Amino acid sequence: MMLLSKFRRSVSASGWTLFAFGLCRLVFSQAPVGSARDLAENGHWKQARVAVESLLRANANDAEGRYLLSRIKMTWGDFEGATKEAERAVALNPGNADYHFQLAWSSGEMAKRAGLFTKMRVGPRFKKEVEAALAIDPNHFEARMALLMFYVNAPGIMGGDTKKAHALADELVTRNPEQGYFARALLAEEESDTAGMEQNYLKCIGANPRNYRALISLASYYRSDARKLYNLAEKYAREALKLEPDRSAPYSVLAGALAHQQRIAELEELLSRAEAAVPDNLNPYLQAGNALFVEGKDFPRAERYIRKYLSQEPEPNAPHPAAAHLVLGLLMEKQGRKSEAISEIETAVRLKPDYDAAKKALKRVKG
Secondary structure, eight states: OOHHHHHHHHOOOOOOSSSGGGTTTTOOOOOOOOHHHHHHHOOHHHHHHHHHHHHHOOOOTTTHHHHHHHHHHTTTHHHHHHHHHHHHHHHHTTTTTHHHHHHHHHHHHHHHTOHHHHHHHHHHHHHHEEEEEEOOOTTTTHOOOOOOOOHHHOOOOOOOHHHHHHHHHHHHHHHHHHHHHHHHHHHHHHTOOHHHHHHHHHHHHHOOOOHHHHHHHHHHHHTTEEEEHHHHHHHHHHHHHHOTOOOHHHHHHHHHHHHTTTTTHHHHHHHHHHHHTTTOOOOHHHHHHHHHHHOOHHHHHHHHHHHHEEEOOOOOTSSSHHHHHHHHHHHHHHOOOHHHHHHHHHHHHOOOOHHHHHHHHHHHOOO
């Protein structure tokens, strides 16, 4: 995963955390409510944006539309705008647990990027809204996970308490093993306990072999630079793909695993399937191109894949175009095409001026 795992558009920089997958919205959620939510739940954010804009043009006070717009804004990194839309959704329908949870999540993400004063002001609101969601729906899994993460990450003065986090996860194991092991896996990752994370994802899958998020989380972990267990990454990605053939993540993990193993014929077939199934998300091409670059193999093919990724607007939780331009630049450099390398890396810096990896690469290549 290399460069791509270090620079993503998503809320979290991690490749397989709770927040990277949108607080597990799809693990134990209820059936989708209408096509707009269906699109959002399945990660088709560009399509969801169009659907929600249409919904709100028809009725500006549609609570579901405001809730979904909050999620969309958040996915694009507009946490302040997401919080305002969540506030509107809650005001329009205060009895909906999802809306309270969304307000908690968006305000919490906004606080994470703010100064200490804002953190102190927003932190209690996060906890208040999570508790409001649980008061409406005591079985709201996302809210329980948010509360667990609050206990892990908040300073003690604001109510943080790792013992409470572990107690909450242990309680959930007794009530619902599938959810409880998933919670323990997320808690283990927060504490950098990769062995515990792996064991608990496996236990979650043991409790329910059809838990998509546990499968894709485990596949991503095995494919990561830390493990490079591509046979296991392939195994769990294929299981996830059977369950959700219209989502990009299984194709992306599987494409990277196949490219690392130089199984080009299978890779080409997979990429064709991925583009047919999920034409609005070309991340599998980028993952394949990046993997070939990491392996130092077939640079022309790697370049072709990465340029394919850049041929359309990425989904907001896919790698930023700047990351793709940086990899292209490094590919050019490896082939002795220095002027092209500089041009690509300059594009990466222009698209994202605070992209330190690109700035360092540009300085080195120019030097």
